[in-house]
Amino acid sequence: MAVEKEKLSGMRLSFQYGTPPAELTQREIKREPTLRAKKLLDDYYEAKVSLDTEFPYWYTKTWRENEGQNPIIRRSLALKSAYEHLTPMIPSQELLAMQKTRFVRGSFMMPWTANRFALSDEEHMAHEAEAASLKSLEEITVIAEGGGNVTESAGNVLSISKRFGIRKEDYAALIEDCRYWKNKSSEDMGFMWGAMHPKYDEYLNIKKAVLVHVDLETSIRHGRNVVNYQYPLQIGFNGMIQECKDKIDANLNEGCVDKIAFWKGAINVIEGVKTWIKNYAKEAKRLAGIAKDNKAQQELLEMSERLEWISENPPRTFMEALQLCWTCHIAVTNEIQGSGFSPGRLGQVLYPFWKKDMEEGRITREQTIEALECMRVKFTGIDLAMAVGTIGLLAGSTFNNLCVGGVKPDGTSAENELEELIIESAISCATPQPTLTVLYDGKLSDKFIHKAIECNKTGTGYPAWVNNRIAMEYCLRNFRDEGITLEDARAWTIGGCLEIQPGALVNGEFGAGSYSSTGASFINAPKVLELVLFDGYDRRTKTQVFPPHGLELKTFEEVMTAWQKYMHELVVVLEEMYNIRASAFLEHDNPMFYSALMADCLETGLHMDKGGSRYNKCMTTWITGQVNLANSLASIKKNVFDDKNFTMDELKDTLINNFGYESALETGKFSMVEQIREDDKFAKIHAQCVAAPKYGNDDPYVDEIYKQVVEDWRDYVSEVKDFFGRSYVPCQLSVATHGPLGQACLASADGRLAGLTLADGAQSPYPGTDLNGPYAVLNSATVIDHSDYQNTQLNMKIHPSAIKGLTGAEKLKELIKAYMDKGGYHIQFNIVDTKMLKDAQANPQNYRDLMVRVAGFTQYWVELSKPIQDEIIARTEYEEV
Amino acid sequence: MAKYCKDCKNCATFDVFKGNCEALGKRVILDTPMDDCSDYQQKEKCGFCKYYAMKPKEEFLGVCRKDSDVPDVDVYAELVACNDFVPSA
Numbered sequence: 001m002a003v004e005k006e007k008l009s010g011m012r013l014s015f016q017y018g019t020p021p022a023e024l025t026q027r028e029i030k031r032e033p034t035l036r037a038k039k040l041l042d043d044y045y046e047a048k049v050s051l052d053t054e055f056p057y058w059y060t061k062t063w064r065e066n067e068g069q070n071p072i073i074r075r076s077l078a079l080k081s082a083y084e085h086l087t088p089m090i091p092s093q094e095l096l097a098m099q100k101t102r103f104v105r106g107s108f109m110m111p112w113t114a115n116r117f118a119l120s121d122e123e124h125m126a127h128e129a130e131a132a133s134l135k136s137l138e139e140i141t142v143i144a145e146g147g148g149n150v151t152e153s154a155g156n157v158l159s160i161s162k163r164f165g166i167r168k169e170d171y172a173a174l175i176e177d178c179r180y181w182k183n184k185s186s187e188d189m190g191f192m193w194g195a196m197h198p199k200y201d202e203y204l205n206i207k208k209a210v211l212v213h214v215d216l217e218t219s220i221r222h223g224r225n226v227v228n229y230q231y232p233l234q235i236g237f238n239g240m241i242q243e244c245k246d247k248i249d250a251n252l253n254e255g256c257v258d259k260i261a262f263w264k265g266a267i268n269v270i271e272g273v274k275t276w277i278k279n280y281a282k283e284a285k286r287l288a289g290i291a292k293d294n295k296a297q298q299e300l301l302e303m304s305e306r307l308e309w310i311s312e313n314p315p316r317t318f319m320e321a322l323q324l325c326w327t328c329h330i331a332v333t334n335e336i337q338g339s340g341f342s343p344g345r346l347g348q349v350l351y352p353f354w355k356k357d358m359e360e361g362r363i364t365r366e367q368t369i370e371a372l373e374c375m376r377v378k379f380t381g382i383d384l385a386m387a388v389g390t391i392g393l394l395a396g397s398t399f400n401n402l403c404v405g406g407v408k409p410d411g412t413s414a415e416n417e418l419e420e421l422i423i424e425s426a427i428s429c430a431t432p433q434p435t436l437t438v439l440y441d442g443k444l445s446d447k448f449i450h451k452a453i454e455c456n457k458t459g460t461g462y463p464a465w466v467n468n469r470i471a472m473e474y475c476l477r478n479f480r481d482e483g484i485t486l487e488d489a490r491a492w493t494i495g496g497c498l499e500i501q502p503g504a505l506v507n508g509e510f511g512a513g514s515y516s517s518t519g520a521s522f523i524n525a526p527k528v529l530e531l532v533l534f535d536g537y538d539r540r541t542k543t544q545v546f547p548p549h550g551l552e553l554k555t556f557e558e559v560m561t562a563w564q565k566y567m568h569e570l571v572v573v574l575e576e577m578y579n580i581r582a583s584a585f586l587e588h589d590n591p592m593f594y595s596a597l598m599a600d601c602l603e604t605g606l607h608m609d610k611g612g613s614r615y616n617k618c619m620t621t622w623i624t625g626q627v628n629l630a631n632s633l634a635s636i637k638k639n640v641f642d643d644k645n646f647t648m649d650e651l652k653d654t655l656i657n658n659f660g661y662e663s664a665l666e667t668g669k670f671s672m673v674e675q676i677r678e679d680d681k682f683a684k685i686h687a688q689c690v691a692a693p694k695y696g697n698d699d700p701y702v703d704e705i706y707k708q709v710v711e712d713w714r715d716y717v718s719e720v721k722d723f724f725g726r727s728y729v730p731c732q733l734s735v736a737t738h739g740p741l742g743q744a745c746l747a748s749a750d751g752r753l754a755g756l757t758l759a760d761g762a763q764s765p766y767p768g769t770d771l772n773g774p775y776a777v778l779n780s781a782t783v784i785d786h787s788d789y790q791n792t793q794l795n796m797k798i799h800p801s802a803i804k805g806l807t808g809a810e811k812l813k814e815l816i817k818a819y820m821d822k823g824g825y826h827i828q829f830n831i832v833d834t835k836m837l838k839d840a841q842a843n844p845q846n847y848r849d850l851m852v853r854v855a856g857f858t859q860y861w862v863e864l865s866k867p868i869q870d871e872i873i874a875r876t877e878y879e880e881v
Numbered sequence: 882m883a884k885y886c887k888d889c890k891n892c893a894t895f896d897v898f899k900g901n902c903e904a905l906g907k908r909v910i911l912d913t914p915m916d917d918c919s920d921y922q923q924k925e926k927c928g929f930c931k932y933y934a935m936k937p938k939e940e941f942l943g944v945c946r947k948d949s950d951v952p953d954v955d956v957y958a959e960l961v962a963c964n965d966f967v968p969s970a
Contacts, residue, residue: 043895046908050897057960087961089894091901102894150897156912157897165897167911172941173957290903 018846024836028804029457033429034366036093037373041429043091043104045848049148049383051166052101052108053173055334058085059112060177072258072607076265076592079335080272086334088283090303092296095374096326097280097303099381100334105148107164107383113337113589114187114219115178117161117387147848147863149396161387163396186589187219190581203577205545209538210744211531212574213522213624213737219390221585222608223338224399224496225516225618228597229325229349230506236314237274241267243602251605259605262612266596273331273593274311281307318363321353322371326378332594333382333398339518340399340496343379343434345503347404347419348491348510354418365421372425379433394735397857398433401494405448406439406468409487409505413443420448423455423463430460432851432858437494440820441468449816453809456829459800461853464828466498467820473787475502478729479615488513488614497733497856498791498826504599504614513599515613515724519620519731520578524741525629525709526748526758528570532562533652539746546570553648556641559633563709568716575621575720575728583723585609611724619722620731620790623713624741625758627695627766630706631750635692637705639749645688655747655754659686664743664755670867671767671874675753690751696765698776707783714788731790732762734855739867757871760855761793763824767874774798774878778819786825793856794819797830797875811881828853830872837861837873887911888929890922923968928958931969 033041062081066074089102100106109118150157150165157165166174182188194200207214231240244263251259281304288300306320315321325346332341357363382398404419426436438444438452452463475489479502491503491510504513531538533553536546546569549562586609591598595607599614606612639645646654660679664670677683693702710732717730738758747754750766759766763781770777774796786792803812812829819827830853840847840861850861852872861869886892886909892900895908902909904920915921927933932947933956944953947965 046899047896048898053957053959054961057957061955085961087894091895103896105896155898167897167959169941169957169959172939173959176942176955176957292906 018843020836020839020843020846024833024839026800027457027459028800029427029454031428033373034370036095036370037377037429039093040091040374040377041431044377044381045148047104047148048150048165049163050101050103050106050150051160051164051170051174051385052103052106053166053170053177054086054101055082055108056111056177057173058082059110060180063112064180070261071588072261072265072590072592073268075588075590076268079592080268083269083272083276083331083334084279086276086279088280090280090283090287090300094303095299095371096323096378097284097307098277098327098330099378100330100383105381105383107385109174109178109385110337111174111178111181112185113585114387115181115185116187118175118178119182147860149863160385164383164385186221186585186587189584189587193584194577194581197573197577197580199573200577202546203573205538205543206570206573209527209531209541209543209545210741211524211527211538211545211570212520213524213741214520214574219386220337220339220384220518221582221589222336222516222591222594223518224340224499225338225514226342226344226493226495226501226512227329227332227594228504228506228512228599229328230509230511230599231597231602232310232314232324232328233321233349234314234507234509236310236312237270238312239314240596240602241270247602247605256605258610262595262605262607262610263602265592266602269335269592270596273327276331277307277311277327281305281311315353318350318353318357318368319371321350322375325349326375328597330378330382332591332597335593336591337384338516339384339394340401340499342399342401342493342495344401344493344495344501344512345403345406345414345491345510347402347416347422348408348414351416351418352509368418368421369425369428372422373429376425376429376431376434380431382433396863397735397854397859399496399857400434401437401496401498402434403437403439403493404452404463405441405444406492407441407443407490409490409508411490413441413445414439415444415448420451423451426460426462427455427458430458430849430851432860435858436463437498438463438465439468439471439493440465440816449813450809453803453812456812456831457800457803457809459831460851461828461830461858464498464826464853464856465816465820466494466826467786467824469820470787470823470825471500474500474790477787478617481726482615482617484615497735498793499620499731499733500790501618502615506599511599513614515608515611515616515618517582517619519622520574520728521622522734522737522741523567523570523574523621523623523713524744525623525625525713526632527625527741527745528566529563529629529632530655530746530748531566532559533648533655536566539656540744556637559636560708563633564712567713571621571713571716572720575717575722578619579720579723586723616724617726617729619724619726620729621717622731622733623762624734624737625745626710626713626732626762627706627759627764628748628750628752629709630695630702631692631766631769632748633705633709634694634702635689635749635751638692638701639688646685650685651749654682654685655749657682658747658754659683659689659751661753664753668866670739670742670755670757670870672751672753672756673870673874686751689749692750694750694766694769696770696777696780697772698779703780703783706780710784729790730788732792734758734760734762734793735857736854736865736868738855738871739865743867757867760871760875761795763792763794764796764855765876767871768876770876774815774881775818778815778822778824781819782822782824786823789825791856792825794824794827795830795853795855795875796827797832797834797872797877798881799833799877799879800831802879802881803831815881828856830875834873834877837869841866841869841873884915884918884921884923885911886913886915888924888926889915889918889920890924891920892924925962925966926958927956927960927962929969930962931967932965933958933969
């Protein structure tokens with residue numbers, strides 16, 4: 001059991017996690033990381049999420065010193081200064097150097113992007129209406145108490161957003177910076193600019209009612225994208241700088257000041273990153289000087305030499321290339337408040353370096369696995385400093401997706417030995433980041449697929465499986481206007497959870513080149529129906545959100561008409577507002593280093609916000625709870641109109657009274673399991689609602705409704721143009737919004753009680769309602785055309801015994817293949833025993849390293865909120881596939 | 882002035898609560914008093930520099946008065962000092 005060695009004002013500081021009962025955690029596949037990775041992972045488990053102030057201090061200072069400068073130059077100088085002043089920190093036994101801050105698990109605020117959550121008290125005064133609506137979201141967002149979260153202030157450490165610890169002496173400096181950025185940050189400007197929309201008041205009511213979860217758009221605009229490593233890999237930072245200089249010389253007399261500013265700004269920021277790397281090289285050398293043993297000394301000297309080399313030149317070896325890719329990745333996360341920056345098809349990117357090293361005897365498979373394991377720990381240490389609402393939405397994940405498989409630009413299978421080692425390192429060193437995804441294609445070998453299934457059997461929730469053909473189809477269709485090539489479509493990859501991003505070959509090598517956006521998020525689908533039933537009025541916040549629809553709802557068609565009216569209104573207002581608010585980011589928050597890396601920004605002289613990327617149709621709108629919506633509509637159709645079991649008024653009265661049950665906030669239970677009924681008056685109606693047809697059973701009665709509501713929403717999404725003049729793209733993914741969005745909903749006609757977590761993902765049945773086996777779920781899930789969406793998502797929970805041995809692996813392979821053959825895009829599995837999850841909820845101290853699949857990402861169990869834990873426990877567990 | 886691990890050159894950061902002591906080779910709590918530690922070496926932070934002046938009514942914020950020809954520069958006590966660092970008396 002856990003032992004608490006040291007305590008500071010109640011905050012558990014020591015790293016001692018207990019041992020769960022062996023019978024609950026048996027795994028067919030279980031391997032240990034190398035000793036080096038184990039040590040680094042133990043450091044990670046011990047570390048608390050820590051906020052630093054160096055980057056924001058130097059950024060703000062330099063920004064202020066350069067008032068009047070060209071905005072792009074000003075930003076690049078601020079970034080350069082910030083990179084140059086980051087204190088290097090290299091933990092012992094580190095193989096890959098550099099992280100966001102000087103903390104093992106650190107982050108920092110970017111108050112020029114978002115400063116409101118740090119100034120929340122002041123903001124309450126200045127923006128009362130908006131603050132109230134934000135608060136409503138914060139109130140319903142539950143942050144987990146375990147793991148590295150600093151949920152309370154202790155000693156000289158303050159807790160921010162119930163997750164981040166910051167030292168009191170640093171907090172003073174941070175708040176000083178935040179005050180400077182008041183009314184200047186992208187977030188503040190976005191709020192102010194939003195008022196230009198004629199329906200701004202309606203938008204505020206939409207937010208207040210939590211009809212959407214829009215916290216993300218106010219503080220994070222970039223992300224869900226892949227970082228392009230090819231330019232530094234091919235020509236090095238010096239080569240990139242020279243290219244910028246050549247471009248400036250060639251274009252000075254062309255009158256293109258914006259382009260000159262971008263190239264000059266790119267030089268500044270690359271110089272800043274170079275200095276940052278060199279500072280690490282110096283630190284490694286210093287540590288080598290005080291190292292206690294020869295091996296450590298030698299490793300540190302090699303690290304120093306590696307860093308010094310890549311700060312100027314293209315890499316010569318696999319280790320140099322891996323270090324350079326990691327450095328570029330972390331530099332991007334330091335520049336932009338982004339979520340879901342992904343390494344993409346890193347196994348393809350690095351393969352030429354690895355193959356050459358293997359052929360020339362410079363590296364072994366064992367050394368490769370060790371390096372890849374260390375990379376996994378580094379990725380897991382990335383954190384994002386955000387407000388409570390956003391943390392709840394993201395569940396603390398940073399969504400760095402690493403993809404394997406798929407095809408090469410020539411159409412042949414892309415699997416290679418390095419990708420197999422990437423999978424092996426994910427088996428031996430189980431960490432949430434980078435999560436792993438197999439780009440499933442019929443051309444992949446059985447051997448490769450079985451290797452990936454072996455990884456599934458570890459119970460980590462990865463790899464996810466996505467359909468290579470559907471994604472290519474999506475790319476070819478969506479980026480046709482931008483001239484996408486077949487080769488770039490074949491080089492596609494995932495940025496973030498599951499979002500399809502086209503590839504961008506750079507001199508024939510795998511690269512990335514699409515614009516990035518978090519998009520307008522997240523529509524609370526069942527809440528829209530709730531407002532239909534109550535004529536536009538939200539009972540929870542006592543707010544008339546939409547004008548009354550004026551329909552009597554005497555027929556099912558009238559219900560659908562009212563739903564379509566409200567959903568259309570919601571989507572249009574949300575996207576139009578997003579255009580306005582996101583455009584505030586374009587003023588002084590532009591990606592510089594990120595753009596310099598991205599194909600083809602340096603060539604065109606345009607940064608990403610100016611459309612310099614090769615592909616730009618990437619603005620999305622997201623939806624959550626569409627399965628609950630479809631189930632509720634099916635219940636209304638069946639019970640109110642077809643069978644006339646009860647009237648609409650009786651249903652409304654029942655929903656207001658939560659079917660006679662205690663509320664989730666009273667019980668603290670957020671799934672249908674173990675709920676307490678106080679009043680039997682509504683029991684019959686509840687039973688009829690529960691018995692109504694449910695999505696996930698291959699039942700056309702409800703599946704057709706599901707298809708219609710999803711396709712209606714899809715069509716509304718693409719009506720509005722983004723600020724590039726391209727239509728929005730629908731994206732079906734819940735992340736962790738199904739927790740807080742569910743809490744904003746009354747009971748629904750599908751029998752779900754008030755406040756309970758919604759169905760996860762997009763194609764996942766509501767927990768416990770899929771009764772006809774997994775293949776029936778696949779049939780329901782494929783009533784829509786998945787290539788219409790930037791992504792779709794289906795979760796399944798399978799008991800480990802169901803896929804045991806070679807026979808079990810074959811069964812899982814057949815299940816995956818069946819889904820892909822039917823046209824499904826994505827499927828992922830929790831291979832866990834529900835009994836273990838229940839034990840983990842009761843005894844979290846024994847499960848520090850337990851990971852589960854949430855909705856497109858894997859996260860530590862102890863760092864998930866209870867509403868999400870409850871939902872995962874309640875998911876149907878298949879004992880046979 | 883009281884000495885703490887967090888103010889020692891040997892203390893590499895780990896998280897907001899802890900550091901790694903390079904002299905002792907072990908994890909330490911940052912706020913541990915170190916008056917009796919023979920390995921203690923004061924870090925070069927603005928707060929320990931002779932050019933640092935605290936701002937009125939501010940415990941952790943200050944200004945740098947290194948260059949009398951330019952306006953005071955806002956700094957904070959914990960900031961890693963520049964090359965002009967001179968230990969305060």
